Amino acid sequence: MTRNEQRSTETVPPSGEAASRNGNLSFFENASSNNVREGTSVDLGPGIGSVPADDLDRLVSIHGFLSTGAFIGLQMLFLGRRLLGVSPDKRIHVLCETFNCLPDPFQILGGATVGNKGLIVRDTGKMAVTLTPHTPPGETARGVRLILDPAKTEKFEKLHAWYLNTGKFSHEEIIPILKKAGETVYSYTRVDVPVFGRQKKQVTICPVCGEPYVNTDGGGRHCADCTD
Numbered sequence: 154m155t156r157n158e159q160r161s162t163e164t165v166p167p168s169g170e171a172a173s174r175n176g177n178l179s180f181f182e183n184a185s186s187n188n189v190r191e192g193t194s195v196d197l198g199p200g201i202g203s204v205p206a207d208d209l210d211r212l213v214s215i216h217g218f219l220s221t222g223a224f225i226g227l228q229m230l231f232l233g234r235r236l237l238g239v240s241p242d243k244r245i246h247v248l249c250e251t252f253n254c255l256p257d258p259f260q261i262l263g264g265a266t267v268g269n270k271g272l273i274v275r276d277t278g279k280m281a282v283t284l285t286p287h288t289p290p291g292e293t294a295r296g297v298r299l300i301l302d303p304a305k306t307e308k309f310e311k312l313h314a315w316y317l318n319t320g321k322f323s324h325e326e327i328i329p330i331l332k333k334a335g336e337t338v339y340s341y342t343r344v345d346v347p348v349f350g351r352q353k354k355q356v357t358i359c360p361v362c363g364e365p366y367v368n369t370d371g372g373g374r375h376c377a378d379c380t381d
């Protein structure tokens with residue numbers, strides 16, 4: 154892997170500012186000596202890069218707190234963009250393999266939402282995502298699938314036990330480990346994803362409830378609520 158992102162090696166100023174912004178984040182901002190909120194950004198670990206402090210605050214306020222799963226999604230977002238060579242201002246598409254926490258960083262900071270169809274969740278319960286750059290219909294998107302790799306988390310006893318749910322740990326315990334590990338606990342594969350054009354949509358009025366619904370396969374049946 155090449156590293157395009159520089160990471161901060163400076164030590165942090167005392168945590169007063171960080172603590173006052175988000176008291177619940179100080180546990181990981183101060184978790185290691187090479188970390189931190191260097192003025193306006195927060196280091197996410199070796200090979201991952203750093204997140205603007207305001208973006209991190211936004212993620213925390215919308216998601217509710219910095220959960221372990223949200224932190225993994227954040228690392229995957231930054232690592233995935235780096236692997237794709239996509240800058241933060243460019244649209245990405247995301248296939249997320251769990252509903253648990255992981256989708257939110259992509260929605261809140263990645264601009265890939267359920268509503269704009271940038272995010273699809275296919276819930277297999279796996280800590281994995283596929284990122285693809287925005288690609289015109291008819292072409293093949295060259296994407297990357299990232300997974301938190303159990304063969305690699307093994308080196309970090311607590312993280313591994315958290316991942317396999319063989320022990321209970323708080324996010325304050327696990328996030329600093331993820332931050333220290335950085336890219337070393339992830340594996341990725343390159344994937345080709347065909348991009349289809351939009352399906353022609355048709356609005357049908359349900360003969361049972363009288364409510365209009367979008368019907369993409371052209372049938373004139375009842376709406377889903379009124380089918381059986």
Ligand SMILES: [Zn+2]
Pocket residue numbers: 359360361362363364375376377378379
């Ligand atoms: Zn109906």
